[in-house]
Amino acid sequence: MSISIGCAPQDEGSDPRQAYYDEPHVIPMGVPYKGPAIAEDSPEAVVSADECGRGRGIDPEGACVRLATREHEFGGMVQIPAGAFMRGDIPSRYDAGHTRERAYVQHAGQPLFQDHLPSYWIDGYEISRLAYAKCVDDGTCTLPVCLDGTDGRPTEAQIGTADLGAFPQTCVTHEQAQTYCEWRGARLPTEAEWEYAARGPEGWIYPWGHDFRDELGLALGPVGYDPLDISYFGLKGFGGNAIEWVADAYIDDANLSHYLGGKFRSETGPLARSWAAWKQGLCGGEDCELGQRYVVKGGRTGARAGAWQLAPGQSIVTLPTSNFEGDRAVAQHARLGFRCAADLEPEQPILTVPVPAVPLPLYRQEGKYDMFLAVAEVVNREEAVRYCSVLRAPGDPEELPEGGNGWRLPTLEEIREVALWFGGPGPFWAVEGAVEQTYVDTQTAEWGPVEANDDEPLMARCIRSH
CATH class of the missing domain: 3.90.1580 (paralog of FGE (formylglycine-generating enzyme))
Incomplete structure (x- = not known):
């Protein structure tokens, strides 16, 4: 029936x-x-x-x-049908403004990665x-x-x-x-x-x-x-x-983990502290295991x-x-x-899909730099540096070399060179400290320094020189 x-x-x-x-x-x-x-x-x-x-x-x-x-x-x-496809979700902008007050991952669907299913x-x-x-x-x-x-x-x-x-x-x-x-x-x-x-x-x-x-x-x-x-x-x-x-x-960084050769978050970092405080609130101010x-x-x-x-x-x-x-x-x-x-x-x-998966770029070559399209959210400065050091983009060696694959935090000047594609408004961690867009318009936005202490939960995007 x-x-x-x-x-x-x-x-x-x-x-x-x-x-x-x-x-x-x-x-x-x-x-x-x-x-x-x-x-x-x-x-x-x-x-x-x-x-x-x-x-x-x-x-x-x-x-x-x-x-x-x-x-x-x-x-x-x-x-x-069996087939390959791109998983994940890329946001149109990366705004860490309100997560500076309470750290949490806004975009757990990023970055994209290819998967295959029977x-x-x-x-x-x-x-x-x-x-x-x-x-x-x-x-x-x-x-x-x-x-x-x-x-x-x-x-x-x-x-x-x-x-x-x-x-x-x-x-x-x-x-x-x-x-x-x-x-x-x-x-x-x-x-x-x-x-x-x-x-x-x-x-x-x-x-x-x-x-x-x-x-x-x-x-x-x-x-x-x-x-x-x-x-x-x-x-x-x-x-x-x-x-x-x-x-x-559910794991916050499940998609991001496909491009990592090691851990970058600290057990005492902004996300861990924020999560512990929120869970304690659900438990009436006590420590408990909710499930x-x-x-x-x-x-x-x-x-x-x-x-x-x-x-x-x-x-x-x-x-x-x-x-x-x-x-x-x-x-x-x-x-x-x-x-x-x-x-x-x-x-x-067994059926198979009649069209191949649409390939999507995972890092961009812009000028003399490679820019990885994934962003680490709510990381302090130390975690941001560590994130770039363990990053493993498509084409990088399976085993993480000592010292990483050349990915690093950009300088403010380098961000300005690739500003059209960097994706703001941030703030993001740079070599000099925290930076953000001072005007949110992809054509005219200017990047500049912003005051932040080293333990604040900002974002991190990595680049490397050709």
């Missing part, structure tokens, strides 16, 4: 997979989607990538085929309340409760004429999400699997492309309800609706946040208005849901 949650009723004989999968099309902003029927014919063999578009894959015989689907009672899963299954949209309730009725799952004691249900105005059971199941802990997926014979997706399914091989910033949609609201709707929130592979709900748990533990933070995904495909799976018997004494990094997903939140993934069965034909 296939249930179309939150979608228009289907005609008898229509494609049941439309409940959780749409053939991706370029859709004008604000125009209701009335998608054409999916063509049954496709090229027998692929001659060029243009012949095998979005929502399709290459089978072992080289034919271009629609992505395989696997139904379950409350929707279905889509087979994501083919796998993933749900076409988030787990609905109705689907989760079936697991509760079975005695396997437990009732979800938000940190404020509510069940996170939308308001009557938000529900409107829709069925409450069609909305995403939120307020779940990471453990509850994992239990549900296991009950269904699946698992939570890894961060890489979630991101690849959301953005595809072309490095899209959002599931539907590179442009932000300002009509995308923050209120929850039925799963799969937004006709424009369709990813490269035709899946729904990655950009809007619920944000989602994934399997990975484990896991990655939360949603919106920008490469962005990363973290939320708590609280330890057994542990609670947050004082509910904060926001998370450590400024978002609201502290733990089981009224917008925090999930979807499931699964490994491919041995007998399932």
